[in-house]
Amino acid sequence: MGDINGYNKLLSNLTYYLRYFGASIIIAETIYLLYSNKKAFLKETFANLFSGVIAVVTQMFVKAYIIFDLHLRVYNNGSLFKMEVGLHTFVLGFFMFTFIQYATHYFNHKVRIFWCLHEVHHSAIHMNATTGIRTSVFDVISLDIFYLLMPLFGIHPIVYLLLYTVSKFWGTVIHVNEKIINKIPLLENVITTPSNHHIHHARNPQYIDKNFGEVVPWFDMLFKTYAKEKEPPVYGTLSVQTEITFWESQVHEFRKLKNDIGNAGNLKDKIYYCFNPPGWQPSK
Secondary structure (H helix, E strand, O other): OOOHHHHHHHHHHHHHHHHHHHHHHHHHHHHHHHHHHOOOOHHHHHHHHHHHHHHHHHHHHHHHHHHHHHHHHHHHHHOOOOOOOOHHHHHHHHHHHHHHHHHHHHHHHHOHHHHHHHHHHHOOOOOOHHHHHOOOOOOOOHHHHHHHHHHHOOOOHHHHHHHHHHHHHHHHHOOOOOOOOOOOOOOOOOOOOHHHHHHHOEOOHHHOOOOOOOOOOHHHHHOOOOOOOOOOOOEOOOOOOOOOOHHHHHHHHHHHHHHHHHHOOOHHHHHHHHHOOOOOOOOO
């Protein structure tokens, strides 16, 4: 086994420094937007920050169990085999991590009950670094359980934790306002750039359900969900096109789902409303 203590120290340093680096990006961006535009979408930024803080509080105990305990339990007691921690493990782990990230993100858009949680993130009508932490306070586990496939197939949890930490930091970068960073020449097809991810947040018809990859765009290219920016993205969703309050962003999709279930004529349609894609309607 590789030097786990060394990797743990690396994880500790990354967690410490990237936390402050991410906060610095948010502060610097806000100052720039205030200086250049005399506004920084402060109302929505507050809702983003508030939902991020609340989500951390509501999720940290369960997430800590999933990440720190259950991953170790699966790796130590249930893995099909174990691999040495080294370059090959990180390469394989990276491909597994980014594929699971792509797949779970796809299902967050295609299964309505999950969309009710994920739509909170998409309900922002402006783009800035704080949008990356705008999330549902009710999204405790959702589809993160699928990351347990990594320890099941012998990848040590430290690999997941390092990849998770870096991806969370990159998640802040790709939400930076387009006036600051947008396209990155030569890298648009290699990594997920801000321009690439801004498209994912757009409600332009040609951009809806595109660019699910949050670190790399390769699986989008493979599964034909990739799009390049050809016109400026218009942010928000088909049902949210103006700023909404923190609480409204958290519950409005659940209210609509509740109404649809209540109006459904039979049990099958009630179930279909929950698990079919958003916008599904029973045939007449």
